[in-house]
Amino acid sequence: MNVLRRTVLLGLLVLAGFLVFTAAQGKQKTGLSLSEKVRNLHDMNMKKALLRFNGQKFREYVKNAPRNYSVVVMLTALAPSRQCQICRHAHDEFTIVANSYRYSPTYSNKLFFAMVDFDEGSDVFQTLRINTAPVFMHFPAKGKPKGPDTMDIHRVGFAAEAIAKFVHERTDVQIRIFRPPNYSGTVAMITLVALVGGFLYIRRNNLEFLYNKQIWGAVALFFCFAMISGQMWNHIRGPPLVHKSKNGGVAYIHGSSQGQLVVETYIIMFLNAMIVLGMVLLTESGTQSDQKRGRIMAIAGLLLVVVFFSFLLSVFRSKAQGYPYSFLFK
Amino acid sequence: MNHSPGLVSRRSVGYKSLITFTVLLIAWLAGFSSRLFAVIRFESIIHEFDPWFNYRATGYMVQHGFYKFLNWFDERAWYPLGRIVGGTVYPGLMITSGCIHYILHTLNIPIHIRDICVFLAPIFSGLTSISTYLLTSELWSRGAGLFAASFIAIVPGYISRSVAGSYDNEGIAIFALQFTYFLWVRSLKTGSVFWSAGAALSYFYMVSAWGGYVFITNLIPLHVFVLLLMGRYSERILTSYSTFYILGLLLSMQIPFVGFQPIRTSEHMAALGIFVLLLIIAVLRHLQSVLSRSEYRKIYLFGVIAAAVIVFTGVVILTVLGVIAPWSGRFYSLWDTGYAKIHIPIIASVSEHQPTTWFSFFFDLHILACSFPVGIWYCIKNVNDERVFVILYAISAVYFAGVMVRLMLTLTPVVCILAGIAFSNLFEVFLKEDNNSNTFAHKTISYVEDHDDNSMEKKNLYDKAGKVKFRPKHDTLHETRSGIGSNLKSVIILAILMILMMFAVHCTWVTSNAYSSPSIVLAFHNNQDGSRNILDDFREAYYWLSQNTDDNARIMSWWDYGYQIAGMANRTTLVDNNTWNNSHIALVGKAMSSTEEKSYEIMTSLDVDYVLVIFGGVIGYSGDDINKFLWMVRIAEGEHPKDIKESDYFTDRGEFRIDSEGAPALLNCLMYKLSYYRFGELKLDYRGPAGYDRTRNAIIGNKDFELTYLEEAYTTEHWLVRIYRVKKPNEFNRPSLKLSERILTPTNYITKKNPKRRKGYIRSRPTVIKGKRTKKLQ
Incomplete structure (x- = not known):
């Protein structure tokens, strides 16, 4: 047991070191090979289901040519100064999709979920000629994104189910949405019951009002x-x-x-x-x-x-x- | 009416029953006759969609006998699957009209079964008002009962489902519902096994008639449960509930369609749970009388906790194991109101499953909607065992009616009861001749007990509903002096009677304008000369089908028209209104929304001979297939997400349009082509452009096209129904070219032949220049 845990830890350390290293190296290297890219993405995905790209990373992993995986990218503006209320909701929903995919049995190296924040990669917005947020785009494994690769959020909305359906349409990867169970309703119910119960207990000598x-x-x-x-x-x-x-x-x-x-x-x-x-x-x-x-x-x-x-x-x-x-x- | 007790009370009893009888009779007659609009305007005809199936099934039963009917396998529906009708239908309706038919024929009255079917619902409305009277008099007073009976006879919320010709389950089920509730309340009051056995029998009739019996099997346990919570346990409850539950359970399982559901589905588990709870409480009560106090406490606590835990875990485990089925989608969508929209498009697509606006409440109930809360208020104020029931009934029914328009039907009876109570209270105050000043002591009792003058004013109300007559006011005028004052009283009575009169007028107007259309025959008024035109396209088309097609021809149409095709044309259909097989419907939807070529594959795989579409573009009929088309796409997409995508049928801006800017997938799908075939040539009036669709107010986008795999077989007079024949493979594989197209003009024709293999080529052929010679001649 112990040995196992230690090796896992060691592996993680090495991975982290490697990541730092590649990130540092990234600038000098002009292009990564395909296998390197996939491995990097996979490693990043180990830590977080939703990859966060800046402009440079976006070009590296999404724009540049050797790719055998498709990427679904959310272009958004999360900074509070941008005052984008929907972006926050969209981000939550998108994270749910990414997480559901990440921990589903259909998870593979063929599809990644990523996001680009406007304040970290405004050049991405410029090259894609996008001036609204949020935008969901699918970058297929081969070729450039076409018209239907942009999700029409005005019509279908951006609920996690809608995004999953969009992903399914574009990539044939079926994602079953697992929402983290929403405890707020239960908590509210329990507090209500507790309040009513407590109230009844305090007034236990005088329950006439129930009648x-x-x-x-x-x-x-x-x-x-x-x-x-x-x-x-x-x-x-x-x-x-x-x-x-x-x-x-x-x-x-x-x-x-x-x-x-x-x-x-x-x-x-x-x-x-x-x-x-x-x-x-x-x-x-x-x-x-x-x-x-x-x-x-x-x-x-x-x-x-x-x-x-x-x-x-x-x-x-x-x-x-x-x-x-x-x-x-x- | 100063009376010495003995003599006059006997006489007043006689008056009372006479008045009761008269009012109920008038209510029956008024209810019956106000449901006859459709018969008088059109003819004695079965309406809409579902009634056609019920009619067909009844006809089958009358012709072949009851046992044949129970074993009926209908191979004309759901081709190629067929449908086991006997096991998938609530037979109460057919048995009822079959019985009437049998009795009348034994009496040598030769009446056609169709007429029985048409007039069954209006006749039962009279029975409904009688049972409402009985229930209300159990709950409050006979005066309130007469009010309630008159209300329910004419209220539009109930008329909507019971006009003549609307031969559907609800027509008789509301009677069964009210009667069961009456017997239940009576049995609860008396604690007698007789009445609760009667309630179980009536419940059996209800189960055999309508799927809404689930409402009863949950409401009565709820009533018992609330009574227990309120500390109103009594031996009467134990007797009546256990008798009702056991008998009702056994009887309801005799219906083939219900079968073992009452012990295997979650909808029925509440009744079982309450039964067990009631027994446990009864045992504990018994122990209390046997044991000492300290012992009893321990046992009580232990017993209650253990019982609750055992029952709860038992149900949960059985549900998980799959022995008890979870809530079915239709019922589940009542609780989780967003459920159906996401998961079951076929339920969401039906317009009567939509939530209810305040407009519909007022439209269907008018003054009753505003006054029934008064009834609730007084029921709560003067609560007793049976009034708890009517309160729960009202609260649950008003919730369900809010979620689904169609469940307005279950709300209507209780609204009539409560509004009857409210108005009866009101009139009791103002129509009473108060000779003594201490009326109020008298009054408080009068809520509970019935008074003779109470039923008196009821009669007046009823007269009001029919014809305006203000006589009662006169009687009260001259004698009242104390209390509120006679002038004020008469003003108030006048105002309330005015409102009630408006209610009666409103009911008639709504019945006549909104609920009396057979929807098979359409009528419209010509604006120029005010004459009434009748469009009989549906029957024209169905008759054509029955006369001109092979007996085994299979007709593909959207599921709405399945029952009508089977009932009127007597041909095989692929899908119908009994939407039990979603994937089959989705296949038809896919065929309708694919291109002609692709849908031909589907149609040949389903052996389709004819395709029938409803098209309203010529006359501006809005309920046609193009308007329903998106639901076809949605349902098809649910089963075939790879082939059909809803987004393809919208324009880039997300609009659904049929003109030239419409999405190409829409303009080329089968449904579009069948609806608009040859429509591009049609000019509806002199000035308007050709191909102008009146329903959607647009010029169609795809005007000029030919059909390859189908050919037009028949189009009715107003183009409302269009029928196409599916060609056999040998008919289109050799396409016939027009003569002009057979000749190829060799303009920029470059041959691929090798120059060596050319025949008859002269190398230095002298060039002949045409026209030169004639010029020379000149």
Whole structure:
């Protein structure tokens, strides 16, 4: 066991030394041979799944001719001063792909993942004539990259699965994405449970509030409002908050019946809640012992129901073409 | 109504049942007649897609008998695989209409099975409203029940699946659902084995009718579980749940399609788990009465923990071992809402599996959507065992309806119940004649108990729905003086009745405009003279197929039309709406999205004789195959990622366009060619350009092309359906050239022949200059 560990350590040391050496030598040497390149890349890959190239390395390993491997390169700008928010996400996703590939059984010397930061290799951006970031490019083993070798992130996005699919299309290497398990949800759940549990424990002598029907009722109603105002649709489709309408104003209501805006759903939620409040007031007004109070409640309830229902109806009418009915106002 | 108890109460009972009966009858009639729009406008015809299969299966059953039907192997579907129909169908629908047919024929009433199928759903809507009445009166009061029954008779969310001609499982399943819930609540209230056995029987009917029975088998255990959590355990729960579970389990396994699923899939495990939990609690309760307190504590703790651990690990181990199947994709996508979009394009492609906007909620439920939370509020405020059930029902159903448009159907009944409760409460306050000032003490009881004047106002509501009549207000006008005041009361009643009237009008409008199209026959209104034109292209094409093709001809089309082709043309199809075999569908999708040459290989390998495409470009019909085309590509790409790539069908800017800027892969694929063959020559009106597609508002990009491997067989009047015949190999291997193309013009023709082998070449041939001589002559 010990011997094994020692040899491994020794090997690593030698490798590291060799790497330093080659890096130092790199400048003088004009070109590495193919086997050297592959070996270097492989060694680098041992340490990191995603290779980080500067301009000079990029030319060495990706641009220059003797190659029998393809490289998928992400050109990006990670420096905070560049203020590229997407680049960070893209980098995370790309790292996931690279790691999944690195530790997958299909790993070989035929495909490498690399990235070039704008601040380390701006010349790369110039030679490729790229002025946006991030860009995913595939450099095939033979020949130059063509049109489809650049991933169309506007259309397919840059989720790890999309990148893996792109890689599969270009190189026939199938990568199964292994995301590092996301513990944040679990942690949040545990803290929530712990908080609730702790709260219950502290209040253990006074648990009446659990029997408070008002609270339970409010929670249930809130859930219903959220659902019937289409929050689930928002969650799945992710619509914008508001639209900019053509004449410069802001549209809060989506024009067609097929879509909705986030603000719109909040408005609907409010309208529904007001109608419900009005109906509850109306019903409760009958149980009041005080006559005057009952009367006020009844009037308020009536107004709430009628006004907000007609308002809801008019919003509905504005979305449904040709809907003929309206109440109180159009 | 000042009554001395004895005499008048007997009379009021009589009135009550008369009113109940009348209201339910009217609800049935109104529900039935408002579902007849399609029959009156068009004819008594089966609608859409799935109903055609149900109709065909019913016809088969009526013709060949029940056992033949159970063993039916349909070789006309999914060529060359075939489909075992008896084992892959919920037979409840067919058996129901078959029974009706049988009974009517024994009574010598010769009615065609098609008419039974067309009118089955409207008839069952009446039964649904009765069972809703029963359920609501168990939960709240008979007045609320009448409200709920009237609501569900006309609410669009339910009408959408039960118009005449929409012969589908949901039509009868909602009745079974409501009736099962009614029996369950009744059995829970009484704790009697009789009612829970009834619930199990009704559950059996539900299982035989619709896959949505999974909702019942999860909701009832959830109810029991919540009751346990709330500390409401009782012997009644134990009796009714264990009876229901065991009987329901055994009965549901009798359906061939369900088989052993109830003990082998995760969807059903909750019911089992709750059953075990309930038994453990019952045992511990029993021990409590036998043992001393200190002993009991130890055993209780140990027992509960051990039981929980054993059950949980057992289920996990069995799932890992594969004995229990994990959640199926359709159900799983309800929880993980992004799942289907990524993994199962065939589920995501169906429009009714999309999430629901607030618009659809309001469209389908109108005022009920805004008022059912009031019902929840009062149910929570006056909670008891069975109201817990309706609360859970509402919360879960509203969640599911939010995730999928189609599950609006399960939300609708509970919304009607709760809105019925809300409105009944409201009217109870304002229609009551308060003779004494201490009404409020009286009132609190009245939430629980039913009152006679309660059902009185129900009738008025119903009248309101049909025709506007404001009589009740008059009665209340003159006697009320204390409380809120008569004027205010009548204003409020008037306003609420107005809103309810708007609900009725809205329901009729929506039913008439949105849910009454058979989608086999299309109607459009001519703008110039306002006349109504009917497009009957679908049936025209199917009839052509049935008359002009060989009996065994195999028709390739996209899966949407499979059932219709089988039902109306009676020909063999490759794929149909029972989308059980994704790879087969993907193969058809691949054939549609490849070039003509490549798809010919696929078509010959599948023995295709005819290809049928739907093309709406001439009349502007938006549901045609070109608009569905991207889904074909996506589904094909899922199975054949090397041959089909979605990105090829977009332009560089990521647009899907059919004009000359469109992607070349799109302009040359089979679907494009079949849709637009000869369309480039067609001028739709005098001024417009030729080849103008009205659906997509563009001039097509590939106008001039000929088909090599297929030939046009039939195109319907409005070009809606186009049928092509696939040529046999000997028909196109010798291409016929036009006469003008057969002659080769030897312009810059350089021979490769050796100069020595040339024949008849004269070396110093005198050159003849044409035209010179005539000139000389002159």
